[in-house]
Amino acid sequence: MLKWLDIIRIANNGNPSPEKRVEKTNEEWQLILTPEQFRVTRLKGTERPHSSDMCSYFEPGKYACICCNTELFDAGEKFESGTGWPSFTQPIKENVVAYHKDSTFGMVRIEALCNICDAHLGHVFQDGPTPSGLRYCMNAVSLRKIVVNESKITFGGGCFWCTEAIFQQLKGVVKVESGYSGGEISNPSYREVCSGMTGHAEVIEVTFNPAEISFEDLLRIHLATHNPTTIDAQGADKGSQYRSVIFYRNDKEKDAAMKVIEELQASYNAMIVTQLEMFEHFYKAEAYHQNYYNNNSDQTYCQAIINPKLKKFKDLFKENLKEQVTL
Template identity: 60%
Template sequence: MLNWNDVIRFADTGNPAPERTVRKTDAEWRAQLSAEAYHVTRNKGTERPFSSGMCNLFEPGLYSCVCCGTLLFDASEKFESGTGWPSFTQPVTPNAIAYHADRSHGMTRVETTCNTCEAHLGHVFPDGPAPSGLRYCMNAVALQKVTVELETATFGGGCFWCTEAMFRELAGVHSAVSGYSGGQVDNPNYRQVCNGSTGHAEVIQVLFDPTVISYRDLLEIHLETHDPTTLNRQGADKGTQYRSVIFTHDATQKQVAAEVLKALQPEFNAPIVTEIADFTQFYQAEDYHQDYYNLNEGAGYCQIVISPKLRKFREKFRAKLTK
């Protein structure tokens, strides 16, 4: 979960890497957008407060960038701020938003833009509700409601550098974020988790479109791309932080997980020891862990461990990869 310190750090030292980038000419943006949307997103304009019904729209769903369609916010993080602009406590993924110091109009604020296409969205302030304390004050015209309902899955199967690299390539997966789950310490860091003292597992949190890829598909891929028969170990990585685990977000996921483990057991020569546990909290790992393989493909661990796993994964699940 992002907090104000994260926001300031991004604004001061650089933003997280986006999943993709979209760049168009000014003429192309003008042709695509309404006059108001163009003014706000491309010229850093501000819509009139209380001018949109989106302020009072709280049903479940997702909001994407009006310019490029990148998912930005989940309605579950939306709240009534009384400011006249739609307000959220968190972006849908840590790298969806970019942050920039804004010293216009005699004030020092933090501007938020779409990290994919640089569209101006609004500003973020440290006066939101707990636990993040953030208020993403957005221009409604910069957002569009997404009709498809995305779902979340959380898996652990050894080093999250490996699992994230694979799941990012699946069609229907909108994001795969590395982090920690299943422990007893709030806001753990990598060193604490590696010591095995916090109870957390290295996991990835996956946001996916169930109309493209099912939760059952994701489970089968998860179980067939690591060794679910070794307790608290994957290869040379040893410890409870590397345990095979499925953190379920509801009763349906728990039932499907149990069914998949039972169905796949005959494919393994030893008993599956994968834990099925209720999801409680996900803590995003440090920035340098995100998209690690793509940013460090030449590193020794990537060449020796991840690249071979990716080749096998791509061959076995070719039909489920993004084209």
């Protein structure tokens, strides 16, 4: 998660390398953009505040650069800033937005540009909501809303290396990321979480297509692929960071989770102790934790711990596996 010091560091030391570049002459941009789009994105203009109803839309989706169609922001990071411009707390990826010092109008600001095509988007300020404290104040005319049929669910059931490996195999799952939720500090490190002092749980955040797999089915698989009857423990892993937990984002999700737990309770001799907590923040874990099993499948832990769990999972949920997964 980017914070203000990260933005300053990037602006001073150089932007991350983009995955690609799109370059056109001004004449070529004028052929594909409206006059207002060209004025704002290519000539660094600013649209009038409250000139777009994009500020008031918070439906799921993504926001792409109007010039090159690069996805820049997720609607989940959008908030009502009251400024009259669409505001976000984070970009989709750290390398899709570039940052430059802007000394116009007698002040120093941080300009935000599309890192792919250099389109002017707006500015970044340090008066946004926690935990990042950032406000990406964007010109609506610089963005294009993309409607996507995706939702997110966040839960923990022991070591996230195991849970990530399982949920990556499911049809309808778009992305799985390992991280931390439910704690008391911002941007915790793995070492801090492992101390048990931060209150975070090791979790995965699953992005999925509800048309292919339901929220309830993901919970059923979650509860069936770890032990939901042990408090703060999964096998040899002990501590609150390994607790069984489901983070719900609204009352509808909370009610659905309670019904699934009640439905599955009859399958267990002991009481299901999975915690239900209101989702607040997901902090993505360090890079070496992401896609851990696929990158380290020959390691002893993967062979001894994850492989047996994967086999059991595949036996139980054959019909839910992606087509390329073989037993």
